[in-house]
Amino acid sequence: xQLVDVLxxxxxxxxxxxxxxxxxxxxxxxxxxALYWLIVGVVSLRAAVQVARPGAKA
Amino acid sequence: xxxxxxxxxxxxxxxAVTVAPAVLDLRWDRGSxxxxxxxxxxxxxxxxxxxPFWLAAGPFAERRWDARGRVLSLWGFVLSCALAWSAAPTTxxxxxxxxxxxxxxxxxxxxxxxxxxxxxxHRSQDDERIVQEAPLxxxxxxxxxxxxxxxxxxxxxxxLLQGVGWHVAGAERALLVRFVALAGGLAVIAATTELALAxxxxxxxxxxxxxxxxxxxxxxxxxxxxxxxxIFGLR
Numbered sequence: 001x002q003l004v005d006v007l008x009x010x011x012x013x014x015x016x017x018x019x020x021x022x023x024x025x026x027x028x029x030x031x032x033x034a035l036y037w038l039i040v041g042v043v044s045l046r047a048a049v050q051v052a053r054p055g056a057k058a
Numbered sequence: 059x060x061x062x063x064x065x066x067x068x069x070x071x072x073x074a075v076t077v078a079p080a081v082l083d084l085r086w087d088r089g090s091x092x093x094x095x096x097x098x099x100x101x102x103x104x105x106x107x108x109x110p111f112w113l114a115a116g117p118f119a120e121r122r123w124d125a126r127g128r129v130l131s132l133w134g135f136v137l138s139c140a141l142a143w144s145a146a147p148t149t150x151x152x153x154x155x156x157x158x159x160x161x162x163x164x165x166x167x168x169x170x171x172x173x174x175x176x177x178x179x180h181r182s183q184d185d186e187r188i189v190q191e192a193p194l195x196x197x198x199x200x201x202x203x204x205x206x207x208x209x210x211x212x213x214x215x216x217x218l219l220q221g222v223g224w225h226v227a228g229a230e231r232a233l234l235v236r237f238v239a240l241a242g243g244l245a246v247i248a249a250t251t252e253l254a255l256a257x258x259x260x261x262x263x264x265x266x267x268x269x270x271x272x273x274x275x276x277x278x279x280x281x282x283x284x285x286x287x288x289i290f291g292l293r
Binding site: 004005008009011012013015016019020022023024026027029036038039040041042043044045046047048049050051052053 | 211212215218219222223226231234235238239242245246249250252253256257270272273275276277279280283284286287
């Protein structure tokens with residue numbers, strides 16, 4: 001396992017935590033906070049996939 | 059997989075939507091957990107608990123006694139459910155059956171009948187393959203167990219996301235939270251699947267730098283979002 005794989009896993013966990021906070025804020029009707037956390041979650045997932053995607057063709 | 063095994067899931071579903079609600083009533087009652095519905099008889103409790111065991115025993119009985127074992131499991135399950143339902147306090151009065159639950163129960167039992175009566179599905183590895191070439195072999199040091207760990211982790215995170223927002227007051231907001239939770243869970247599972255698949259692709263030297271460079275836009279955006287959150291949080 002390379003360092004970038006660990007980084008990708010960490011980013012997925014960060015994304016899950018951010019989505020969790022986003023949903024909680026949405027449930028409390030705090031829409032601005034919810035939007036912020038959901039965007040953080042989506043961007044983290046995107047970064048995780050980009051980091052994990054290999055640099056060359058198979 | 060035998061016919062008894064393939065009937066387990068629809069059988070459990072049918073049990074869960076028809077028998078379980080008539081007998082079980084999980085709730086906090088003066089500091090202790092109450093499991094059974096008020097006034098449930100011992101016969102109903104015993105029959106309701108035994109029913110899934112008949113189902114679970116089906117594959118073993120089928121392996122040992124073939125069709126006779128399957129029939130025994132099927133009738134044991136159906137009769138246990140019928141006994142539990144008829145002996146339950148909230149019994150079969152037509153006015154007491156919720157319409158939606160009635161439709162769900164009807165579909166559940168229809169599915170169960172279909173799965174129990176259908177011929178057993180046999181897995182053939184050749185039938186599942188859609189390419190002619192030899193099967194791919196995992197590269198050295200990249201086991202299937204690693205892929206399973208990735209997928210299990212993703213499924214766990216997605217399941218945790220489903221635990222939020224079950225007590226939201228408004229129906230619209232509750233639906234919105236459920237929708238966001240489902241979408242978030244699916245996105246997490248998709249991302250972990252991508253991570254697992256990426257392990258099997260051949261990498262070239264210096265791919266680490268290249269991969270970081272390709273992810274730089276998303277990482278910078280994430281850093282900016284984090285900074286924004288800190289700034290607004292401190293204000």
